[in-house]
Amino acid sequence: MAFIEFENVEKKYIVGDLAITAVDDCSFSIEKNELVVILGPSGAGKTTVLNLLGGMDSPSDGNITVDGNEIHKYNKKELINYRRNDIGFVFQFYNLVENLTALENVELACQICPNSLDPKTILEKVGLSERISNFPSQLSGGEQQRVAIARAVAKNPKLLLCDEPTGALDSVTGQRIIELLQKNCKKMGMTTVIITHNTVIADVADKVIKIKNGTVKDIIINKNPKKAEEIVW
Numbered sequence: 001m002a003f004i005e006f007e008n009v010e011k012k013y014i015v016g017d018l019a020i021t022a023v024d025d026c027s028f029s030i031e032k033n034e035l036v037v038i039l040g041p042s043g044a045g046k047t048t049v050l051n052l053l054g055g056m057d058s059p060s061d062g063n064i065t066v067d068g069n070e071i072h073k074y075n076k077k078e079l080i081n082y083r084r085n086d087i088g089f090v091f092q093f094y095n096l097v098e099n100l101t102a103l104e105n106v107e108l109a110c111q112i113c114p115n116s117l118d119p120k121t122i123l124e125k126v127g128l129s130e131r132i133s134n135f136p137s138q139l140s141g142g143e144q145q146r147v148a149i150a151r152a153v154a155k156n157p158k159l160l161l162c163d164e165p166t167g168a169l170d171s172v173t174g175q176r177i178i179e180l181l182q183k184n185c186k187k188m189g190m191t192t193v194i195i196t197h198n199t200v201i202a203d204v205a206d207k208v209i210k211i212k213n214g215t216v217k218d219i220i221i222n223k224n225p226k227k228a229e230e231i232v233w
């Protein structure tokens, strides 16, 4: 069994009298330490898939297994613990706490996690040793995203989930963020899933899962993924 098994997953949202199927009979697997890109157009169901993987939402049907645990069977409390201990999230718009410094933002996430890493060391690793006392408003978009990555990584999660992490950044800054995520995945052995609609980013992945209309259209294994330094968009 792979580290992650997504088997015939369906997610329906009921809005008034309407049932919207966001994810439909979707199946894929992810190995430990793999860097995976989920690629697809707007509305394809990428964020829904990521939310299901991260225990932010539960499937209407199908099975989701992560590290041998059947998370589709988790109750609310188990989902809270799963999100807290096993998942690191990186969002498009960083979602930092504005009145806390970079260091405090990372410390806050670490406080609730039993296996967390040293916040200062992780901020150094993302290249922010000089900026740990700065507030988010004093940092550039790329720097804020580095803090957000440090915050997610310092929890020492089993799985790092990134929803359009370069979506708000210019291409050079975005490429550096992908470089950081790729290095972190390989050096720390942290299984990483990146959602994007940018096809160029797919070249750095070990595996590319193409999603359309809520279902998997294609899965590509990159035997020789590009180094993030080599991609430009």
Ligand SMILES: Nc1ncnc2c1ncn2[C@@H]1O[C@H](COP(=O)(O)OP(=O)(O)OP(=O)(O)O)[C@@H](O)[C@H]1O
Pocket (backbone or CB within 6 Å): 013, 014, 015, 020, 021, 022, 040, 041, 042, 043, 044, 045, 046, 047, 048, 049, 197
């Ligand atoms: N909470 C919700 N209630 C109702 N419909 C939803 C909900 N969340 C998502 N959807 C619908 O499910 C479909 C998939 O949405 P999702 O956000 O997963 O797509 P996406 O691929 O991430 O798109 P984007 O790239 O634009 O963010 C869309 O049609 C969306 O409108």
